Amino acid sequence: MNRILFLLILGLFVSDGVAAQPTISDDPLSSRIASYDIKVKLDTTDKTLTGTEILHWKNTSKDTITELQFHMYLNAFKNSMSTFNAESDRIPSAFRSLEEESWGWVEINEISDEQGNDLTASMAYFQPDDQNEYDQTVLKVILTQPIYPGETKDYTINFTSKLPKIVARTGYSKNYYLLAQWFPKIGVYESTGVRYAEKGQWNCHQFHARSEFYADFGVYNVEITVPKSHIVGASGVLQSSNLNADNTKTYIYRAEDVIDFAWTASPQFLVIKDKWKHVDIRLLINPEHNDNSYRFLQSAKESMEYFTKNVGAYPYTSLTMVVPPMHGIRSVGMEYPTFITCLSFAGLPEGIRTPEIITAHELGHQYFMQMIASNEFEEPWLDEGFTTYFENRMMDHYYGEHSATIDMFGYKIGGLENTRSTYTGMSNPKISEVFRPAWGFTHGGYGSLSYHKTGTWLSTLERMIGIETMNQIIKTYFERWKFKHPCANDFIDIVNEVVTQEHGDRFGSTMDWFFDQVLYGTDICDYELHDISNELINKRTGIFEIGTEKEFIKFDEKNPVEADSIYISKVIIHRLGEATYPVDVKIRFENGKEITENWEGLDRTYEFKYTGKHKIESAIIDPEQKILMDMDFNNNSLTKKPEKAAVWKYTAKFLFFIENLMMTISALI
């Protein structure tokens, strides 16, 4: 069945609805390599999806394609031996307690090409990453008819998906459904020069415990049939909906220039609509969370405003936000094209900004991974790190630098503060370099490094080169790579280009030294202001001949004579970490004079030495705290005139705490 035929049938089926499907954008935004027309029916009794998908795949490479590779993501939840489950932290007994209904799988019942050749027999699971024979998350199909360069071929696939109880943001929980990675989805054929490909090759990784996804852009026409009581939300734009004779309802969606399609269904959703400029916002939320609806909507609008201003335009006309019920909590906080899942708890106080943070983060993914479609399997930092960086920028901008994450009972934490402390607080921040495939973080560090270390070093870069230069880099990156597949080198090239253009060789001929440390290296940064010394010179004591007279001079350090009040003052700096960054050092003298020195930050120890009539009062390395990668800001400064009120404050608090603890214990007696 070709695409036109499919659309004709679709048109007949929806004859009481919209006759013609309006396109969302007049001109294709992307190369639309992988497009799908899918008809799917949800069986809420068996928790299955049965569907037919027509894949329209365009060969944009110069290679002749003889096989297709598909992601069969749901098979990650088929048994305990899948790579996803084997890599997960779940203990075996956790699997043993799962009943049959908890597991999920997907299978292709039949696949044929547009000539009607049945390709089903040529299907075979294989494991490109780990050779785990139990893993069935990647499938290849040998083609009878090759696909030549420039050709577009259609393939018809009949599939059945058994939904798992919600795991990794997909499946069902009671009558709530979140359908993600629910259909056989073609991998990405990377032709020579795309990312790291030295020759044309499929990039189709297995589903790993810590990995997300990678896909080509396309147009999705999806026809969803569910029990009529269920309210549906999905990627793209609703074209029409029809009641069917069998007590079901069919929704027809179209999403253009996207890399994926997700949807949700539940009879309990409240639907709240809003609008931001050209975007129709639709919030699907359970009644118990409705009190927080305004927070999601406000955050969504703020985010789109912020991203539009600082990254690029949001080109889609829809945004669907889903706040899952608490029993479906495993589906919260996930991003799909024009469709995100958020999180709320009933009665969540305003001072805990989880709804806003998750909304901002997932909306950030509309740019970093959805439009700038990096490979989440291989370079998770490119989407998660960038999104974390922008989430912090946005949250700190709207909710305060020191209160964006939490602001309750005087306890305040900002967005960037939280991100930095998550990195600096790692038990082993050297556990891995950031540049690593998602499944390569075998002993931890995936989240802290991909999200938080990257968020921290992007903010460090921003502070070093200035916000204007950073914005220029991001905008250039977006404009150059939207609807494409960039990799690390592509971003670094833009940084080098823009920084050189804006700052010349102030940071060196390239910024590679920076990326070698933060992206490809594991070294940590820690500068310490080790000591301040002020030594009096001319400590004259004894009998001196002044003119013809002999004069006895007794040196008194506390009251030196004016002529003797010359000090050699030193500031001694230590570099405790391996990583090096150029830093400023600000020295303040007793008379209020301040000197700012620039230091390359390379030596293990370094001193600034001054001779003068005034002692050094204090000194601070990196006074503007540009180098957020520094593990400890507290040891960056010293003062000879410490203000210790805060020590007394916390000592009093500690004393009070201990006394109360003792009184609480005594209450048991």
Add this chain to the structure above:
Amino acid sequence: MNFLVGYFVGIWNTVRRLRMWLLLYFVTLVFAVLLTIPFFDVMDQSIGNSLELPKLLPGYDHTVVDDFLHAHGKKMSAVIGQFKGFTVFFVLLYIFLTGGILQTYDLLSEKFSRQRFWSGCTTNFWRVLRVFLLFTVIQVLVALLIYYPLGEFFGKGFDGINDERTFYKAGAFAVGIHVLLASFFGMISDYTKVRLVKKNQFSVLKETWESTKFVVRHFFKTYPLYLLNLLTFVGLFALYVFLGRQIGMISKTTIVVMFIIQQLFIFLRIGTKLMNLASISAMYDAVVLKSRKQEKPLEIEGMTPVASTESTNTASTNLADNNPPTSDGPMEILDTQSDSPTNDEENQDYNEREFLENLDQFQEES
């Protein structure tokens, strides 16, 4: 005596024993200071000369605190770790002191005597210790009884329920029940201690049972009184939080002011503990006395029976002091607390005159 009168008698008797109150405060303060000195040292030596430190003055600064904990967390853990060792010692010390408190409240007509206080600490140590152990077990069982089913309920996840509000309600209900039950058993524990001392008894189990009967029989006097004492603490805490928010610790002056308020709070918190025992002691005395007045004159073996109403003018009947228990058993006094008191039912050392004097004085002054 209704519970309100008992409450004010408790306050009055606490105030009257100011020296004991101060003693307990200073014991607590000294212990806390011993643990706080290392904290001060760690903080002062690690970031005391940093320019980041003043950022902590206006309020919480996450970066400063977090960097401090990352860099010096092990030292801080060691400081906190010391508390674990201190806890055992402190518990034993407080058990020891509680014996003195109980002894003091048993002899309210007399001036506070350090000698008697310390003597009470020694004499009653094992009694209080055994009560503590017994009721620790009971409180653990109560907690298990409440939270194990709750845990099971939570463990089932969302089977049978739709949303998290059910969890909230279940949690709030469990905590509410726990507060009521824990305070109920705490109250029995306190009455048991009071009885053990007043009657110079050693059988913790027996006195626990008698105390249970006592508080159940006089539930609407004893339990409201106990809850009122508890609410006094809650009120004090709320007041502290309010003042803390109004004043803050954002300058040298406010640090000093808040330090004084904090220490005043601790002093008053100790006061609420004393007040609780004092009011329980008074309530116990009042109930027993009332029963005696209504039902039988005071009878003491080997002495001429006198009507209890007259006993306020008689010589001291502090039997515990004047007639210590012998190998034949303590001097018997009619137990009038039960519905059908007999000479054999109860043995008690009860200072009736003292209590009445105390009550009269309170009523006059109030």
